[in-house]
Amino acid sequence: MGHEYFLPPEKVHFVWNNALPPALEIESGDVVVYDLRDVTDNQITPASTADALTSLDWSRIYPLGGPVFVKGAKPGDVLEVEILDLHPKGWGWTGIIPGFGLLEEEFNKPYLRIWDLSAGDHTLLREDICIPLDPFCGTMGVAPGEKGEFPVMPPGRFGGNMDIRHLTRGTTLLLPVQVEGALFSCGDCHAAQGDGEVCVTGIEAPMHVALRFRVRKDRSIPEPQFFTAGPLTSKYDGKGYYATTGISPDLMEASRKAVRHMIEHLVRTYNLTPEDAYVLCSVVVDLKISEVVDKPNWIVTAYLPLGIFV
Amino acid sequence: MGHEYFLPPEKVHFVWNNALPPALEIESGDVVVYDLRDVTDNQITPASTADALTSLDWSRIYPLGGPVFVKGAKPGDVLEVEILDLHPKGWGWTGIIPGFGLLEEEFNKPYLRIWDLSAGDHTLLREDICIPLDPFCGTMGVAPGEKGEFPVMPPGRFGGNMDIRHLTRGTTLLLPVQVEGALFSCGDCHAAQGDGEVCVTGIEAPMHVALRFRVRKDRSIPEPQFFTAGPLTSKYDGKGYYATTGISPDLMEASRKAVRHMIEHLVRTYNLTPEDAYVLCSVVVDLKISEVVDKPNWIVTAYLPLGIFV
Numbered sequence: 001m002g003h004e005y006f007l008p009p010e011k012v013h014f015v016w017n018n019a020l021p022p023a024l025e026i027e028s029g030d031v032v033v034y035d036l037r038d039v040t041d042n043q044i045t046p047a048s049t050a051d052a053l054t055s056l057d058w059s060r061i062y063p064l065g066g067p068v069f070v071k072g073a074k075p076g077d078v079l080e081v082e083i084l085d086l087h088p089k090g091w092g093w094t095g096i097i098p099g100f101g102l103l104e105e106e107f108n109k110p111y112l113r114i115w116d117l118s119a120g121d122h123t124l125l126r127e128d129i130c131i132p133l134d135p136f137c138g139t140m141g142v143a144p145g146e147k148g149e150f151p152v153m154p155p156g157r158f159g160g161n162m163d164i165r166h167l168t169r170g171t172t173l174l175l176p177v178q179v180e181g182a183l184f185s186c187g188d189c190h191a192a193q194g195d196g197e198v199c200v201t202g203i204e205a206p207m208h209v210a211l212r213f214r215v216r217k218d219r220s221i222p223e224p225q226f227f228t229a230g231p232l233t234s235k236y237d238g239k240g241y242y243a244t245t246g247i248s249p250d251l252m253e254a255s256r257k258a259v260r261h262m263i264e265h266l267v268r269t270y271n272l273t274p275e276d277a278y279v280l281c282s283v284v285v286d287l288k289i290s291e292v293v294d295k296p297n298w299i300v301t302a303y304l305p306l307g308i309f310v
Numbered sequence: 311m312g313h314e315y316f317l318p319p320e321k322v323h324f325v326w327n328n329a330l331p332p333a334l335e336i337e338s339g340d341v342v343v344y345d346l347r348d349v350t351d352n353q354i355t356p357a358s359t360a361d362a363l364t365s366l367d368w369s370r371i372y373p374l375g376g377p378v379f380v381k382g383a384k385p386g387d388v389l390e391v392e393i394l395d396l397h398p399k400g401w402g403w404t405g406i407i408p409g410f411g412l413l414e415e416e417f418n419k420p421y422l423r424i425w426d427l428s429a430g431d432h433t434l435l436r437e438d439i440c441i442p443l444d445p446f447c448g449t450m451g452v453a454p455g456e457k458g459e460f461p462v463m464p465p466g467r468f469g470g471n472m473d474i475r476h477l478t479r480g481t482t483l484l485l486p487v488q489v490e491g492a493l494f495s496c497g498d499c500h501a502a503q504g505d506g507e508v509c510v511t512g513i514e515a516p517m518h519v520a521l522r523f524r525v526r527k528d529r530s531i532p533e534p535q536f537f538t539a540g541p542l543t544s545k546y547d548g549k550g551y552y553a554t555t556g557i558s559p560d561l562m563e564a565s566r567k568a569v570r571h572m573i574e575h576l577v578r579t580y581n582l583t584p585e586d587a588y589v590l591c592s593v594v595v596d597l598k599i600s601e602v603v604d605k606p607n608w609i610v611t612a613y614l615p616l617g618i619f620v
Contacts, residue, residue: 103604154607155557162555163610200603206564219578222571224555230547230615237540245472245534246463251561255602261532268529287612289597291473292412292565293510295466299472300599305540 002029002212009035011134012187016160018143018179021276022069024247025181028068028215030188036063037092038190038206041136046091046114047254053095053110062161068144069286073182073215079142081173081184082212086135088117090193092205094279100200102256103263103278111121111275113303115203117191123203123292129309130310131192133234137209137211138188145178150189159224163202165193169227176221192283196302198259200280218277236284237304244288246300254300255287262302284308312522319345322373322497326460326470328489332379335582336524341394344375347514348403349498354519356401356424363405366528372462372471376495377453382480383492383525389452391483391494393524397547398427398501402515404589410510412569413588417499417509421585425513427501431441433513435586440620441594442545446477447514450607452485453493462498469534473512475503475596481538486531496522502593504571507613508569546594546615555600556610565597572612582618596620604613 003026038044041060044052072078082238096111098104112260115123123131141159146151155162159175165175175182189209193202231237245255245264259281266277281302292298313336321333336342348354351370354362383389384600387515408414408422425433430600451469454460465472477483485492499519503512541547554575569591576587593611600609 043489055352064357100603100605103469125501129568139335153604156607156611159605161601163604164609164611165600166551166553166611173490195600197599197601197603222574223557223567225571225575226548226553228553229550230617231544232542232547232613233552235543237542239535240539241539243474243476243536243541244475247467247472247533250563251599252602255561259532261535264532265535266313287599287602288505289404289561289565289599290475290505291471291507292597293410293507294463294465294471294473295410297466299465299474301474301476303542307540 002027002031004031004033004290007032007034007065008221009037012065014059014062015031016144016152016184019035020067023066025069026213027071031210031266032068033214034186036065036187036189036207036209037063039204045099047111047204049109050112053097053112062139062188064139064152064185064187065181067114069181069183070213070215072194073177074180075177076220077177077220078216078221079175079177079182079184080214080216083167083169083173084210084212085169087208088133088135088205089174089207090118091115092117092191092203092279093282094201095197095201096275096278102198102259107278115196118278125280128310129308131308132146133191134235135189135191135207136165136166137186138190140161140186142175142177143179143183157223161188161222163197165195166232167226171226173224173226174221175224192282194283194285196287197282199278201282203283239306241303243301243303247297249296251300258300258302262304312337312341314343315392316343317375319347322375324369324372326462328591330377330495333376335379335381336523337381338523342378344496344519346375346497346499346517346519347373349514354403355460358422360420360422363407372449374449374495374497377493377611379470379493380493380525383487385487385488385532387487387532388526388529389485389487389492389494390524390526391450391485393477393479394520394522395479395483398443398445398515399517400428401425402427402501402513404511404513404593406509406585406588412508412566417588421449424587425514435590439618441502441618444478444545445499445501445517446475448473448497448500449497450483450496452487453489455488455548460509467533470532471498473503473507475505475564476542478537479534481532481536482534484531502538504591504595506597507592509588511592513593546617549616551613551615553557553611553613557607559606561608561610565609568610568612572614585610
């Protein structure tokens with residue numbers, strides 16, 4: 001069954017660096033329970049206003065719990081991370097941060113929403129817009145193989161800041177081990193997020209997380225892979241989807257167009273401000289690549305789950 | 311209720327051109343039932359071999375049923391297309407065509423699979439790999455606003471060859487009308503396809519299709535939009551998903567990596583040939599944009615529904 005460890009909230013680091021001393025050493029099969037801060041390291045609180053987003057100390061962004069040294073893990077192995085449980089701590093936030101996000105050119109002013117997550121399984125954008133929670137860690141990774149310090153924002157073959165919304169409870173993540181002991185770290189928890197995370201934040205929330213680790217010697221993988229149970233979006237599926245296409249020779253521009261069209265739809269149909277519409281896209285709208293072969297125009301489609309409108 | 315019309319299979323055209331004479335004139339509210347050829351205009355038959363893919367007459371690719379003139383439709387209106395029903399005619403094909411597809415550099419030899427669709431709701435890649443059918447028209451569009459002839463392959467703001475897998479029975483597609491009467495055409499039917507259509511073909515199949523048309527004056531849209539019922543993937547969801555990530559500063563390269571990793575996984579785990587694995591990706595694997603904001607690396611994830619393995 002393995003041992004269960006608790007990693008306290010002070011055991012964090014803010015860059016990837018395979019020379020960091022382990023916060024914990026465990027055996028394959030052990031469980032670690034984390035108490036994880038929000039992505040700003042408590043610089044945003046339930047009392048914050050949008051101004052807080054313009055004065056962030058970026059050296060404190062991405063506090064990651066860890067690193068955890070898993071005995072026996074060698075470069076070329078796979079670290080299997082079984083996601084046992086995640087519990088947001090009662091509040092969260094979503095922000096538009098100047099200089100970031102898919103539509104950074106048109107949304108260049110800071111905007112902050114604080115979410116009440118105390119209901120446990122949902123939160124409200126407005127009394128008639130209910131967002132189901134589907135928590136996951138935005139960042140889970142092993143230490144990179146290269147020496148030195150690396151910022152957390154870009155993900156890489158070691159995983160890291162992947163922001164994959166389906167890494168939820170019950171999912172098993174596979175990471176390619178780069179250094180001895182794997183040196184796993186995690187953080188940047190999201191209580192909800194759509195595929196794309198278009199405004200650069202999901203529902204950012206401090207969280208308790210429980211993960212089981214196993215070292216697998218039977219295979220190697222080039223980049224992260226995972227198994228997740230279906231159905232993928234059962235919390236949203238009930239009332240169908242409204243979808244907007246973005247058509248362009250460039251997938252990035254196609255993504256921008258699809259999201260712009262969705263924002264227009266949300267503003268017109270539901271009387272939302274553009275900022276709240278953008279935030280809603282980031283936390284519940286999914287970007288799919290509908291086709292990437294019909295030369296020279298590709299299609300990205302944004303899917304809005306209508307089940308959020310109550 | 312409107313009238314119901316039948317558009318016979320000889321009423322086709324092979325390019326977009328808003329000067330083409332209407333094959334049919336209808337009122338808003340009417341239904342048209344189509345008898346649609348496969349995308350090659352019968353150049354591929356159930357008896358074909360891969361050689362047929364190297365000698366295609368490209369002037370006969372994309373036979374589209376239509377155009378249908380919808381009375382009262384003006385530029386700036388929306389043509390609402392209610393997708394009432396689609397029935398494949400009992401067989402289909404998927405091909406790897408040199409010079410096309412997401413991985414055209416490594417898959418540069420013609421490959422053809424003929425599918426038996428006579429069961430109606432599924433087809434087999436192998437006796438232990440069962441693909442549920444979820445038919446849709448790969449191409450539905452109104453005539454472009456610009457004068458002249460335009461090839462069908464690239465989609466545009468008028469719709470056209472969108473290859474959006476969720477345009478299935480029960481979905482309502484909205485198209486921005488470009489010319490008087492809309493001049494709607496459709497074809498290129500797929501019995502199944504994943505988001506991305508990565509090898510450039512889905513399960514291409516001749517099909518009977520029924521569509522209801524309505525002219526809407528209450529709104530304008532910049533590019534196609536649609537409403538589709540949920541759940542989106544209930545035919546596949548039962549056993550969860552295996553997912554591979556592709557991480558890159560370029561969404562196209564991220565897509566390629568995710569699909570390459572999925573092909574490796576399929577070959578290793580299920581003993582498929584690389585060609586069959588690529589075909590399987592095209593007909594059932596979905597590409598999602600997991601994040602497009604974690605500068606400078608984006609993630610495209612390929613999701614394989616495990617429900618196909620029986």
